[in-house]
Amino acid sequence: MRATVLYGPRDIRFEDREDPKIEKPTDAILRLAATCVCGSDLWPYRGIQKIAQPTPMGHEYCGVVEEVGSAVKTVKPGQFVIGSFCISDNTCPNCRSGYQSGCQNLEFMSRAQAPVLRVPLADGTLVGTPDKPSDQIISSLLAVSDVFGTGWFAADAANVKPGATAVVVGDGAVGLLGVLSAKLMGAERIIIMSRHEKRQRLAKEFGATDIVTERGEEGVARIKDLTNGIGADSVLECVGTEESMVQAIQSTRPGGSVGYVGVPHGMKLDVWPIFFKLVHLHGGPAPVRRYLPELIKLVWDGKAEPGKVFDLVLPLEQVAEGYRAMDERRAIKTLLQP
Numbered sequence: 001m002r003a004t005v006l007y008g009p010r011d012i013r014f015e016d017r018e019d020p021k022i023e024k025p026t027d028a029i030l031r032l033a034a035t036c037v038c039g040s041d042l043w044p045y046r047g048i049q050k051i052a053q054p055t056p057m058g059h060e061y062c063g064v065v066e067e068v069g070s071a072v073k074t075v076k077p078g079q080f081v082i083g084s085f086c087i088s089d090n091t092c093p094n095c096r097s098g099y100q101s102g103c104q105n106l107e108f109m110s111r112a113q114a115p116v117l118r119v120p121l122a123d124g125t126l127v128g129t130p131d132k133p134s135d136q137i138i139s140s141l142l143a144v145s146d147v148f149g150t151g152w153f154a155a156d157a158a159n160v161k162p163g164a165t166a167v168v169v170g171d172g173a174v175g176l177l178g179v180l181s182a183k184l185m186g187a188e189r190i191i192i193m194s195r196h197e198k199r200q201r202l203a204k205e206f207g208a209t210d211i212v213t214e215r216g217e218e219g220v221a222r223i224k225d226l227t228n229g230i231g232a233d234s235v236l237e238c239v240g241t242e243e244s245m246v247q248a249i250q251s252t253r254p255g256g257s258v259g260y261v262g263v264p265h266g267m268k269l270d271v272w273p274i275f276f277k278l279v280h281l282h283g284g285p286a287p288v289r290r291y292l293p294e295l296i297k298l299v300w301d302g303k304a305e306p307g308k309v310f311d312l313v314l315p316l317e318q319v320a321e322g323y324r325a326m327d328e329r330r331a332i333k334t335l336l337q338p
């Protein structure tokens with residue numbers, strides 16, 4: 001098969017690689033229906049996160065099981081499945097408490113920007129759909145694999161409750177799906193911080209009620225204006241820079257919660273100002289596995305269409321253009337069709 005490999009800054013190649021095969025009895029092999037480029041793929045793509053050798057890319061996936069190892073019990077060949085970017089056994093104490101992204105046997109998926117994929121710990125990682133999905137919902141099912149699951153975790157970690165005021169920092173695919181998640185969890189007011197017109201439109205479609213274009217201290221001042229000087233109940237940090245994290249914490253009311261899912265880069269936090277803010281901080285790599293059944297159901301029942309974040313669809317072999325379009329912010333998120 002041919003698959004995606006990153007060689008160095010902005011050097012994505014689609015090249016011959018060995019077909020994946022069952023290596024352990026707990027593995028499954030999937031024929032992917034769709035895969036995509038993640039905002040987090042741009043860190044190594046831009047050379048900000050160094051790679052030591054050519055690295056196979058991709059961690060968001062859904063597709064049909066082709067083959068399973070002898071120990072796999074819950075998924076069968078022919079079944080359509082979705083998995084998280086975190087490989088987990090779903091049986092250890094951390095998984096049982098709902099933190100599969102802290103699994104004692106955790107691995108991070110890579111190699112998913114390919115037509116065929118090996119998934120370790122298939123029983124713990126994969127969840128099947130009720131039936132064969134229609135082509136129209138494939139993009140939304142793919143979004144569950146990471147961006148929707150991560151946006152959902154941001155909202156959950158930020159303790160969004162019915163009637164709450166939520167602020168979303170970041171207008172990437174995760175931030176936009178954080179808006180959708182907050183809406184589905186019953187937030188009454190959802191403020192997104194965004195300067196990008198196309199993304200603002202999609203945020204409104206997903207349920208945003210207000211848009212703040214200011215950043216930093218000015219942005220915080222606008223949030224205070226919109227919340228009677230108090231700050232928001234729930235703030236979703238979906239960027240991962242120090243500026244966005246400080247903005248999130250400063251926008252939260254005393255006793256409110258920040259859910260942070262932006263992968264931190266160059267972030268140093270001064271605890272002194274946070275101490276006096278009295279905020280809850282919870283975040284990290286999303287335990288998407290916990291939410292898979294619920295989010296698959298929302299998509300299946302037509303109650304959520306997170307696939308709308310894919311505004312560029314390309315054949316997998318044009319993956320390099322998919323990265324370029326996101327790097328240059330021409331696309332929010334690129335879906336790749338094997």
Ligand SMILES: [Zn+2]
Nearest residue numbers: 038040060146
């Ligand atoms: Zn991702």
Ligand SMILES: [Zn+2]
Nearest residue numbers: 092095103104
């Ligand atoms: Zn586990």
